[in-house]
Amino acid sequence: MGPIARRQLIAWRDSSSNLNAKRTWNGSAGRTGSLRRRSGFGALEAARPRIMERFRFPFDIRVWMLDVWLMTATRQILGVRFFNGDVDEAVALMFERGGFIVAPSGTCFARLREDARYRRAVLAADLAIADSGLMVLLWRLSRCESVQRLSGLKYLRHLLRKLKTRGSEKVFWVLPTERGRQKLFDWSRREACSIETENCYVAPRYGVEVEDGNLLGLIEQRRPVHIVIAIGSGVQEKLGYYLRENLSYRPAIHCTGAALGFITGDQAAIPEWADRFYLGWLFRSLAQPRIFIPRLSRAFELPRLIWKYGEQLPPMASASDL
Numbered sequence: 630m631g632p633i634a635r636r637q638l639i640a641w642r643d644s645s646s647n648l649n650a651k652r653t654w655n656g657s658a659g660r661t662g663s664l665r666r667r668s669g670f671g672a673l674e675a676a677r678p679r680i681m682e683r684f685r686f687p688f689d690i691r692v693w694m695l696d697v698w699l700m701t702a703t704r705q706i707l708g709v710r711f712f713n714g715d716v717d718e719a720v721a722l723m724f725e726r727g728g729f730i731v732a733p734s735g736t737c738f739a740r741l742r743e744d745a746r747y748r749r750a751v752l753a754a755d756l757a758i759a760d761s762g763l764m765v766l767l768w769r770l771s772r773c774e775s776v777q778r779l780s781g782l783k784y785l786r787h788l789l790r791k792l793k794t795r796g797s798e799k800v801f802w803v804l805p806t807e808r809g810r811q812k813l814f815d816w817s818r819r820e821a822c823s824i825e826t827e828n829c830y831v832a833p834r835y836g837v838e839v840e841d842g843n844l845l846g847l848i849e850q851r852r853p854v855h856i857v858i859a860i861g862s863g864v865q866e867k868l869g870y871y872l873r874e875n876l877s878y879r880p881a882i883h884c885t886g887a888a889l890g891f892i893t894g895d896q897a898a899i900p901e902w903a904d905r906f907y908l909g910w911l912f913r914s915l916a917q918p919r920i921f922i923p924r925l926s927r928a929f930e931l932p933r934l935i936w937k938y939g940e941q942l943p944p945m946a947s948a949s950d951l
Contacts, residue, residue, distance in 0.1 A: 704776050706768055707738055707934055708942025709751060711759045713777050716787045719758055724791070728755025729869035729882035732781035735761035735928040737862050742946040746838065747863060750870035752942070758784060763928055767935050782888040782899060785857075789892070792855065793822055801853035801880075802829045802889075803844065803868070805860045809890060816893040828853065832860050832868070839867035845875055856882045859889035 703710040712719055723730055731754040738761075741748050751757065758779040759765055765778040792800060802824070804810045810829050817824040828851060830844055848856065856872065858865045865884040872882055890896035934943055 705940045707938055709757050711757050711776060716779050716783055719779060719784060720787050720791055722756060723881040727879040727881045729873050729884060730756040731866050731884050732758045732760035734862060735763040735931050738934055739927050739930040740863060742943050746867050750866040753870055763931055767932055771935060781885045782891055785885045785888040788883060799853040800855045801848055801851060803858045803860060804829060804831050807831055812893040835864050839864055839871055854880055856880050858884045862886045
């Protein structure tokens with residue numbers, strides 16, 4: 630087992646230990662019916678109480694063994710362990726375990742070799758979902774292995790539906806601009822969702838090192854159960870990592886990038902059918918060609934990276950490579 634896998638294993642084990650310090654393993658506590666009914670990862674989660682009853686190992690060892698087993702629901706690509714279940718299971722895991730989730734797009738993988746802080750944040754994420762349709766297709770063609778594609782937009786839509794049904798769980802929103810905040814308020818009125826002004830924060834322009842003591846203080850004061858970070862990839866992962874490492878409690882931090890703007894109208898909408906057929910990039914290119922088309926060029930590096938490194942984390946690029 631390599632060092633990255635060990636770090637992931639420790640993170641999953643620790644989160645399970647913290648969770649079980651608060652409640653006993655009684656089979657259905659804290660899980661949705663859909664998660665219990667589903668096959669794959671959901672079935673493993675549902676089977677956990679029976680297995681723990683079957684084997685009489687010490688508690689910590691049982692948690693460790695079962696979480697190793699649950700890690701089979703991931704697929705490692707370029708050093709990142711991507712969740713290989715469906716969107717409802719991903720949302721349920723974040724509700725249950727907390728931590729922070731990332732959704733790297735196809736243009737982000739080159740950044741793994743160029744930005745050490747971004748690299749650290751993505752590798753340390755509690756959950757990573759495969760937003761990149763290009764990555765999913767390349768992996769299927771080159772390795773004959775399927776990876777469940779879960780876009781950040783699809784994840785956020787399911788998350789918002791679940792938050793709306795619960796109603797009582799406090800959500801804190803980190804937004805890129807004042808316009809984005811106003812669009813969020815407009816959307817909340819249309820959807821009959823209550824969003825307090827105090828729970829919205831317009832992020833400043835961060836540098837290479839992402840730290841924000843003001844935001845940290847606000848979150849400690851408000852203590853939301855969920856934090857939605859919608860400030861764009863590259864920066865949001867660093868911010869999610871910073872918050873998880875420095876907060877005194879463990880909320881669920883959802884790094885969903887521009888997806889919130891597609892829903893609220895801050896950016897051009899992407900229909901569900903376009904997202905399903907991996908065409909979100911086309912709608913973004915048509916809506917903002919000057920911004921997005923140059924950014925797409927970064928995705929051309931992805932085939933070479935997958936061909937050369939496969940499951941392994943690419944090394945940091947030297948100055949001559951940049």
